[in-house]
Amino acid sequence: MAKIDLSPLPWNTQGFDERETVEIDNDKFNVYRYGNKGVLFFCIHGAGYTGLSFAQFAENIKGKIECQIVAPDLRGHGRTECEQPLDFSKDRIVKDLYAIYVKLYPDETSRPHAFVIGHSMGGAMAIRLCREKLISNVLSLIVIDVVEGTALSSLANMPQVLRRRPKNFKTLEEAIHWATTASDTLCRLPGARQSVPSQLRKNEQTGLYEWICDLAKTQPFWVSWFTGISHEFLECSQGKVLIIGHVDSMDSELIRAEMEGKYQNVIVPDAGHAIHENDVEAVTNVIQSIYQRFEVLIKKNLKIHL
Known part of the structure; x- marks a missing residue:
């Protein structure tokens, strides 16, 4: 049997x-980028x-689409360096994201059409950005695997989940192996080989790789991240898509709203929590189909106020 390649x-x-500071x-916010033409995909991680x-x-x-992609490391994450790395309040993170957007697109008259995509906690931030219309020309908000009811109810189990999470690893290969086998935070290959190393830094004293973001230190902010997001999501005037792993995740407010046609709900089973990493084809197909609805507007650069 061939050995599985777990090298970073x-x-x-x-x-x-491009990797821009x-x-x-x-x-100093680290921002991963691709392209400078076409529709903007503004991506917010969990x-x-x-x-x-x-x-x-x-x-x-x-x-598949002429596009530009922006994916920042939030404060306290990845290669981003902040004076207050442990301020994970929703207001602070939303202000950070808005400031990054304005720095990258300073000219209001030439800002591109945008899709705002948020995963988990990043989904809550994406909802706030769109509800307050902080990102210009947003055609669609895409929220991945976060629903208020299930998010809040699952918080009671989070300390137990974090206790199962190793605090350090001897090698990056060991960390990648753990990520591809952990039931709580499954990340499949080959994506794990690229994304997991960015979540760790080497402790020069011990020689071990440790998490850059200690999730236990985000606990004071968990409830405020998710409280009210179903209502806020439905208040967003832009096109709205919710991508989740199973229908049981939906709360009554969202079920009723979907029946009324207020947003599009997409079920992507068997992809774990990081659906956009683990079933990238399914997520891409959803977003491509949404893009096609707006393609004429985008290509003719016609701005509409949603």
Whole structure:
């Protein structure tokens, strides 16, 4: 039986061709980018992940749509360096994301049409960005595997989940192996070889690889991240898509709203929590179909106010 390759891959193996440092006050945000033409996919990762969790999606979508892709590392994550790395409040993160967007697209008159995509905690941030219309020309909001009811009810189990999570690894290969076998945070190959190393840093004293983001330190913010997001999601005037792993995740407010045609619900089974990494084809197909609805607007650069 052939040995499975668990060696880490460079950040630009799939999806991205530029890594930019965006300075805001005294903070330095690491932003992964691809392209400078076409529709913008503004991608927001979940807690503990990095912008590279969107590398597989970026690789897939850029081959099908003329686009530009932006995927920042949030404060306290990845290669981003902030004076207050443990301020994970929703207001703070949303302000960070808006500031990054304005830095990258300073000219209001030439900002591209955009799709805002958020995974898990990043989905909650994406909802707030769209509800407050902080990102210009948003055609669609795509939220991946986060629903208020199930998110809040699952928080009671999170300390137990974190106790099962190793605090360190001897090698990056060991970390990648763990990520591809862990039931709680499954990340499939080949994506894990590129994204998992970006979540770790080597402790020079011990020689061990440790998590950059200690998820236990985000606990004070968990409830505030998710409270009210179903209502906020439905209040967004832009096109709305919810991608989840199974129908049991939906709460009554979302079920009723879907029946009324207020948003599109997509079920992608057997892909774990990181659906956009583990079933990239399914997520790409959903987003490509949404893009096709707006293609004439995008190509003629016609702006509409949603």
